[in-house]
Amino acid sequence: MAIDFTLAPEHEEIRRRVRDFIRGTVVPAVEGLDEETAATTREEYLRVIFGLRARAREEGLWLPHMPKEWGGMGLGHVELAMVQSEAAKTRLGPWILNCAAPDEGNMHTLLHWGDDEQRERYLRPLLEGAKMSCFAMTEPEVAGSDPTLIRTYAVRDGDEWVINGHKWFISNARRASFAILIARTETDVPEGSRGANTAFLVDLPQEGWNDVREVETMHGSTGHSEIVITDLRVPDGAILGGRGNGHRLGQYRLGPARLAHCMRWISQAETALDMMVDRALNRYSHGSLLADKQGVQWLVADSAMELYQCKLMVLHAASKIDKGEDFRTEVSMAKHFVAGSLNRIIDRAIQVHGALGYSTDTPLAKMFQHARWARFADGADEIHQMRIAERTIAAYRATGSTSAATGGLPL
Ligand SMILES: Cc1cc2nc3c(=O)[nH]c(=O)nc-3n(C[C@H](O)[C@H](O)[C@H](O)COP(=O)(O)OP(=O)(O)OC[C@H]3O[C@@H](n4cnc5c(N)ncnc54)[C@H](O)[C@@H]3O)c2cc1C
Known part of the structure; x- marks a missing residue:
């Protein structure tokens, strides 16, 4: 059994380029740029973000989820996990690389279900970034x-x-x-x-x-x-996709799209954990730093353990998609777990920041508001639990063991 979590050199190079582009170019350009406030005019906002899109395209960091013959980067889902999570270090990152929801899922859908004419008419302009x-x-x-x-x-x-x-x-x-x-x-x-x-x-x-x-x-x-x-x-x-296929098409669309959400949520959860630790290292109370308090260490440790589980689940589900295996249970588990972890980790980060965390002086408040929908959109927690339970019971009925329903791993 080959377990190797390192990327091939060419994929490591892509990850490094995405990271440099997002952190070095996108983050400074979008800092303070907020379409929800009057601080930025609409024209200024559009000029900056469309400029960044053009730059991403020039640098070959465009459509990481699409095959090369369709102008994409031709990455598998495992490599995509690295790119999506780098991109999501800033909210606009996935949109700048043209791999944000809902266009991303619609592109997959059109590629898979569209006929030639529909692909040219609807998919092509999406890939060009000309339409949404x-x-x-x-x-x-x-x-x-x-x-x-x-x-x-x-x-x-x-x-x-x-x-x-x-x-x-x-x-x-x-x-x-x-x-x-x-x-x-x-x-x-x-x-x-x-x-x-x-x-x-x-x-x-x-x-x-x-x-x-x-x-x-x-x-x-x-x-x-x-x-x-x-x-x-x-x-x-x-x-x-044919008459009567609307349900199948929706489910097909949601599989990889759910996992792509998880990839982006992992990035947000990591940002929250980074902020939690940074605050703990800089806040002093009752004779020591917060980082020295066992109560705070538990928050850090629980978050680190959960984030590690999130990453492993996403990578494993992605590898199943890449191998053409049935990935439904693994994607359901990942979607449920990562969405919950995202909410819990941001909440703990707010706790460690105290009043500052509740204020809008840090990004945490906005992150918390955005994170809440993750637990019910694209399949509510309870729906995923229902499906996971159904498949676990079915596995037991079929084989006398639940092993196949817990990742099908050889242990
Ligand atoms: C930010 C955001 C963006 C969205 N974007 C889109 C979009 O672009 N296009 C689109 O079509 N939709 C979109 N949605 C809608 C989203 O897909 C739905 O909210 C989701 O499918 C849940 O449907 P509902 O809101 O009607 O909740 P309901 O189906 O009414 O469920 C409410 C709650 O009931 C419980 N529940 C429901 N069924 C069961 C069950 N069988 N067993 C146990 N508990 C159950 C769960 O707790 C669930 O959260 C978006 C939603 C949000 C918040």
Whole structure:
């Protein structure tokens, strides 16, 4: 059994270049640049971030998740883990390298499910960085955790489909040139059937697609739109991946996309742990530094152990994807564990910072607000636990052992 956590020299070189670019060029350029405050004009903000994108492309640090024949860096998921986590040292990093959600998942989806024409028309401009996209599945009226409940209907009318429904939390919708929209097309299938939904490519803006508001969240007004869809017409050729395949397509999209989130969250968790230790080494109380207090050391140790587990889980799940093995349980476990660890580690960092951690003088408060959604979006904790338990029980039933459900490792 080969276990080697070192990167090949050419991949180590890529990691070093991403690191230098992010820390040396992107971080100083975006410092103090905040689109959510009036401190930066919109024009200035766009000028800086599009300039950084052009620079990333010139330096060959563009589309790390895409194959070389599509203009990407051609990395496997293990190497991608290194790149994504370096990029996520700053919030805009993945976007600068053109590997941020939701475009990143939509690119994978179009590459896998699109026909030649759809790839040229929709995928190509995404890869060029000329357009952005969104993915529209969740609805306010029904549980997003169970996409078989979707109530947005697409009804056939000649060569067209007429779509009516209601979506929300559609990230990027206002910036998107197109949406991958999931709607119910099949009515004669049993309730709960996974063959009821179909994915459509919808050009934006378009009559019938009404972006009624950006939902205000605990981390501000954020680019997650509520959409009312009224008599939206699309041609039959707008179907992506075949009629009735909307559920499968969504699940296919979410596998690697969930792991990519984990890669970025690891980076954020590491930043929080770095800050926790730095503060502990510089704050003095009751005769010694916080770093010398056992109570604080436990916070540091628990965080370090969790972060180590996160990294191993992500690398193992990534290696399973690269080998073409069934990765669903490992990705579920990683998604659940990394999301929880991210929240716990940031919370501990805030604790060690005291009032400073609660203030907005450090990035921790914003990181904490952003981290909260990780535990329920892209599969709520409980849904992953349900699937992990199902597969663990199934493994036991099939083989008399749960071993296959705990990573399938030879121990
Ligand atoms: C920042 C952000 C960005 C998002 N971007 C997008 C996007 O671009 N496109 C899109 O389509 N959606 C997006 N979403 C929506 C996201 O995918 C949903 O929030 C998620 O799927 C959960 O659906 P829900 O919110 O309807 O929660 P529900 O499904 O109502 O679940 C609520 C809670 O109920 C519990 N629960 C649900 N089902 C079960 C069960 N079977 N067993 C046990 N417990 C259960 C869980 O605790 C869960 O957290 C985004 C959400 C956020 C917060």
